[in-house]
Amino acid sequence: AQSVTQPDIHITVSEGASLELRCNYSYGATPYLFWYVQSPGQGLQLLLKYFSGDTLVQGIKGFEAEFKRSQSSFNLRKPSVHWSDAAEYFCAVGGATGGYQKVTFGTGTKLQVIP
Amino acid sequence: SAVISQKPSRDICQRGTSLTIQCQVDSQVTMMFWYRQQPGQSLTLIATANQGSEATYESGFVIDKFPISRPNLTFSTLTVSNMSPEDSSIYLCSVPDRTSGNTIYFGEGSWLTVV
Numbered sequence: 001a002q003s004v005t006q007p008d009i010h011i012t013v014s015e016g017a018s019l020e021l022r023c024n025y026s027y028g029a030t031p032y033l034f035w036y037v038q039s040p041g042q043g044l045q046l047l048l049k050y051f052s053g054d055t056l057v058q059g060i061k062g063f064e065a066e067f068k069r070s071q072s073s074f075n076l077r078k079p080s081v082h083w084s085d086a087a088e089y090f091c092a093v094g095g096a097t098g099g100y101q102k103v104t105f106g107t108g109t110k111l112q113v114i115p
Numbered sequence: 116s117a118v119i120s121q122k123p124s125r126d127i128c129q130r131g132t133s134l135t136i137q138c139q140v141d142s143q144v145t146m147m148f149w150y151r152q153q154p155g156q157s158l159t160l161i162a163t164a165n166q167g168s169e170a171t172y173e174s175g176f177v178i179d180k181f182p183i184s185r186p187n188l189t190f191s192t193l194t195v196s197n198m199s200p201e202d203s204s205i206y207l208c209s210v211p212d213r214t215s216g217n218t219i220y221f222g223e224g225s226w227l228t229v230v
Binding site: 032034036041042043044045046049051090094102103105106107108 | 116156157158160207215217218219220221222223224226
């Protein structure tokens with residue numbers, strides 16, 4: 001069964017500092033990997049996704065993520081955090097065998113940004 | 116990505132009553148998904164709704180509690196029946212990407228509080 005682990009429930013960073021949110025997945029084949037962001041009172045917005053090819057993927061809002069097969073990881077990074085990045089971030093994994101596969105979400109990491 | 120609209124965006128409901136959530140998509144989609152996000156929790160798939168057939172429910176969710184309609188390719192409803200405080204959650208409608216089907220996009224969610 002596929003699963004996602006986000007080991008950090010809550011992270012606090014200073015505005016302007018760099019950010020890395022961890023995500024580890026379990027999936028029997030080549031996974032599709034996603035990062036979503038949920039701002040307070042909002043639905044989920046797709047930040048970026050990895051299907052194949054270059055293991056470093058760029059997303060919206062200056063975020064990037066790196067797929068490391070050997071570590072079963074897909075960590076999200078941003079070089080300089082802005083106060084508006086305060087939100088909850090969800091990593092997710094889906095199938096990669098064509099068509100739609102069930103997507104499984106991690107438990108989320110809540111990001112707090114301090115001035 | 117598709118534009119997904121949900122109604123209501125928020126509601127406070129009395130214990131024992133039922134509430135129907137509507138999901139409208141701006142394009143035709145074969146599958147629509149309903150997720151639940153309980154307070155402080157991740158997203159859990161309730162069911163997959165295909166037009167013209169019965170919805171497929173995930174383990175732990177039953178049709179009597181969460182009846183779903185899918186009358187056409189752009190619309191679906193989820194009813195939360197005989198509500199209890201444990202049903203207080205965000206309910207999210209989502210649809211797969213039209214081109215790849217492996218990315219899912221979300222509506223803004225319906226935030227229900229049961230008192």
